Every structure is written in C-alpha cells, then in structure tokens.
Amino acid sequence: MKFIELVLQNFGPYAGRQVINLSPEENEKSAPIILFGGMNGGGKTTLMDAIRLALYGQRAQCSTRGNLGYSDFLTQCVNRHTPPTEKTRIELFFEHIEYNQVIKLRIVRYWTANPKDGKDHLGILDGEWPDTALAQTWDEYIENLLPLGISNLFLFDGEQVRELADLDTPPPLVVEAIKSLLGLELVDRLSVDLDVLVSRKRKQLAGAKELADLDEIERKLNKYNDEKEAVIQEIHNLTNQSHIAKKNRQQADHKFLSEGGKIAGEKSQLDQQLEEAKEKAQKQRQSLCELAAGTLSLALIQPLLIEAEIQGEKESRWQQAQAAQNLIKERDRRLLDRLHQLQLTAQKIKQIKTFLDVENQTLAEDIGKPEEFRLGVDAETLKNLSLLLHHQLPLEINQAENQLQYLTEFESEIDSTERQLASAAAPEIYQRLLDAVNEAKDEEIKIKVAAEIADRKKLELENAIAQIKKDLAAYGEEFMNRKNTHHIITSVAKVQKTLQLFREKLTLKKLNKLEIQVTECFRYLLHKSNLVHRVVIDANNYSLSLYDPEGKPVPKHRLSAGEKQLLAIALLWGLARVSGRQLPVAIDTPLGRLDSSHRGNLVEKYFPSASHQVILLSTDTEIGKNEVEKLRELDAIAREYLLKYDPEQRQTIVEEGYFW
Structure with missing residues (x-):
C-alpha cells in the first residue's frame, strides 16, 4: 500500500483546497521519507487525523475527537472561514497490489457543519469512475488492507511512543493489535462460532x-x-x-x-533553617573573635617574630661562644704555668704560646660578633618564642581557617535559603x-x-x-439425547480444548518470531549494543523483559528515558515487520525526549528503513538542521513540506521546502 496524494479542503486550519503530493517517487528516483515541518499547533496532528478519517470514517481514532459524537466531531473539523456554499472535504489517493495488479483508489469524504444525518458522505473512485458497491462495503474492504486494530502500529505519534515506553505492560490497544497481527483473534473467533453452533444444536434437540x-x-x-x-x-x-x-x-x-509553590509550602521550614544557619554563623564569628583576641593576632607580625627568633638564636650562640672562649684562655694560662714548672726551654714555651695565640685568634674570628647586638634575650624567652612560632600559632591559624570555612558554608547556606524564600x-x-x-x-x-x-x-x-x-x-x-447432534455438542468441547492448546502453542511460536524481530530492531537502534542481548515477551500480558549477554535480567529502570523510547519504537517496528504487510508509516513528533546519540540512531537507522513510505511530521527542534542534512546526505527524503501557520487568521498553508 502506498499513499499518493492527500487533498484537504476547509479541514481544520487548512482553508480552501490544498493538494499534497505524498508519492515517494520523484523524477524516476525513489526515497522513503515525506518530511513535514511545522511548529506546535500548526496542523501536523491534523494531517494525521485526516489520513485516519479518510480511511476509517466514524471508526477513526482521531486525536481531537475525545468523547465527541461523530456529528459533533465533523462540525469541529470545519474550518472557521469556510464559505456557506462550500463543503469540508478530504481525499486520500492511494494504490495497493491486488491479485498481482496495481489498484489505484481515491477515498472522498465531504460534509457540512452540523450534518443532518450525523455523518459524512463517502465516495470511492476507481480511476475516474465512482465505485458505489465498494463505497457501501468500504469498512470490510479497508479491514483487509489496513485493519483498524493494527493502524496504530503504522500511524502513530511521539506521545503514543512515550506512553508505551513508560508502561510496564502494553496498553489494551497495543495488546489487541499484537493479537490481531499474530492471528490469535481467528482462534478466539472460531471458539465463539463453535459456541453459536452448539447453541443452535441445543435448540434443535431441546x-x-x-x-x-x-x-x-x-x-x-x-x-x-x-x-x-x-x-x-x-x-x-x-x-x-x-x-x-x-x-x-x-x-x-x-x-x-x-x-514557587513548593517553596511557599515549605516557607516556615525554610525560615527556621535560615535562623539556624544565621545562629551558627554568628557563633562562628564569635569564636573567630575570641581567637583573634588571643595570641592569634601575632600572626599579623609572624615574619617579624621569625626574624627576632633568628636574631635571638645568633646572639645566644655568640654569648655561649664567648663563655667558651674565656674558659679556653684560662686553660691556656694554666697550661703555660705547668710548662714553666716542667723547665722547658724558653724557646719551646714561646713556640707553644704562639701556637695557642694563633688558635685563639682563629677561634675568635670564627665566632665573630653580631652586626647588631639589639635583643639580649635570655634562653627562657627564646624558648617561649620558638614554642609560639612552631606550635601554638600554627595550631590557632589552623583552627581559624577551619572555623572560617564553616562560616563560609553557613553564609552560603544563608544565601541559598534567602534566594529560595525570595522565589516563593x-x-x-x-x-x-x-x-x-x-x-x-x-x-x-x-x-x-x-x-x-x-x-x-x-x-x-x-x-x-x-x-x-x-x-x-x-x-x-x-x-441432549439425539446421537449425531449430541456427538457434535460433545465434540465441540474437545475441539475448544484443542483450540486452546493450539492457541497457546501458536502464541509461543508467533511470539518467538516477534521477540527475534524486536531484539534485532532494538539492538540495531541502541548505541549500547552489549546492554541487551535478548528481548522476551510474556505470553500472558505481553510485557517486555530484557536480558544481557550472560542471560541475566536487565531491569527496565536501568534504561534511560531515551532508551525506553527506542524499545517502544523497536516493539512497533518489530510488529510491523512480523505482520508481513507493506504499509506506509506515519509518525507525528517522532523524536520526543531522545538525547543526541539516540536521536542520531533513529534518524540514520530507523526512518530510512521503517517502510517503503515514511511520513514524518516534525517541529524545528526535533528534526533540526543537522538531522535533515543527514537525511539528505543519505538520499532518504523524497519530498519536503513546511506548514506555515498564521496565528491571527488561525490558518495553515502547505508550502514546499523545510525550515532549512
């Protein structure tokens, strides 16, 4: 199946008649993507609703219908500037293969505001000729091409994908679509038909x-x-x-x-927190003041104290050397007296005295004298000064730095709390x-x-x-005593049991194929190829379970929001592939909350491969300049359109080209 043309006339924000070419072929070249760009509220979702409405009419699951009756919904879709003489009209021209032949049909639906019969008028054109018989049986015909139950797998929006990503089990619509695609509804229908048969047989015999x-x-x-x-x-x-x-x-x-509602609700708690922080900060300031009132203030002249310590040590050493020199001279005198007593010659005593004088002179020169003898401190004072400089003062400086750090933290807390209170x-x-x-x-x-x-x-x-x-x-x-009919009735119960067993085995077989496809699609889209090795689908509620290469479960909460969204897309993609149907895919707001890495994977891997025809409806922030240039490099875009919305007139015009 392939959409060729969509015509909108006075539908939603689309005033007048606007014709949109949807064919993926252009100048003998084929590319899958038809790209529509538009801002929020500019008519993207209306295009998707138009396709659904053309295909399914009253049964269409349109985004803006809600709980409205069909007549009220049709009236709501009429453009506010529609002249009284004109109707609202939708045409969808498409082709499909039937018995190895290309069949081209045009669906035409038109109506006026407040339609008298409460519905639209449907016409089907086969070529240029109306096909009245096909129009009367259109619901049955379209169910064979694109069943309503599976349409959401091919015509979906980003919000639907986000909701599917957030749920632990698929919603009922997706579950029914899965059953329809897997052929399970045929088994259920056969079981119901057997109940009807048994009912008729009972009536015959009763x-x-x-x-x-x-x-x-x-x-x-x-x-x-x-x-x-x-x-x-x-x-x-x-x-x-x-x-x-x-x-x-x-x-x-x-x-x-x-x-600021949350902060306003916590105002009393924040006020108390602010007062506590201020009280702690004040205590720290008081403690710092007490430290500063003691010996900590000497840290301001620490270089002078160090210089004084050095000078004091020099003077102390000189005094000690002077005392030692006096002792040496006294010893030398006693030595010479002893030498005289030993009756050494005067010449030898003179030589010894000369030697001792030279040694004492050298020692005096080595000791020297301080340039300035200004302190005159005693040893006890010098010891106290050393204790102050090397122990007490560093300890108090460290205490002051710690308390200053605490004070800074309290002041930051005060600033933060005051900013929060200001935003309440x-x-x-x-x-x-x-x-x-x-x-x-x-x-x-x-x-x-x-x-x-x-x-x-x-x-x-x-x-x-x-x-x-x-x-x-x-x-x-x-x-029930009649033999043949009774046999039928009793056999039906056996058949239904067999059908149930058949259904279970068929479910497992089909789900196995679906699991393979979903796993392949998810790993293809996911940039962390080693995160998930296998996707398993529960046969009862169709929930998805993930397993790593070692066979261990991967909790779904470990996936980021973007990875969950890729998993949801992989499920829809896998279902579409398993269905075996060659159907177009239309996606409204496709990229949602994906990060740049996942967005790139989706743009490069999914969009060009999702189907032979992919209709994308995007804002300028989803498929931006980089993404559209990448798609152009891949030759994946057949046509580009821009939905230009006039907020004053509340009307949209379709023009060729994209935002860039």
Missing part, C-alpha cells in the same frame, strides 16, 4: 421447557456479553482519561514547582497553585477508582458468563 430455559440462559448470556463489551469500552475510555489526567497532574506539579510564591498564588495540584490529583484518583470498579465489574461479568456456559453445558449433558 423440548419446549428446555427451549424456554435455554432461551432465558442465552438471553442472560447475550446481556452479559453486551455489558462486558460496554465495560471494555468504558475501561478503554477511562484509560485514555487516565493518561490525560496523569499528564494534567504532571503539568500542575511542574507549574507548582516552577512558580505569594500566599494567594500559592493557594491557587496548590488547589490546581489537588484538583488534578483528585481527578486522577477519581479516574483510577472508576477504572478499578470497571475492572472488577468486567471480572464479575466474565465469571457470570463462565457460569452460564457451564449451565449450557449441563443442558447439553442432561437433555
């Missing part, structure tokens, strides 16, 4: 009373089935509402934080923000409670349906 009882039981069964379908639809609606409520609550929380919201703004947060939380809780009640009701209905089926089976055993 008497009047049994027939009345059977009718009553089947009436209850049909009633419970209808109620179950209604509850399933309610659960689906509540799931959508829950996502919206969660998003609103997150926005309220973010606004509460960004506008005013009381009236705080109350308004708090009310918005509480209201969003209450709405989210209310929807969750309603969803839990609906789930319990669904379980009760399933139990009631199971009990009724048991009652019907009892009728089959108790009252």
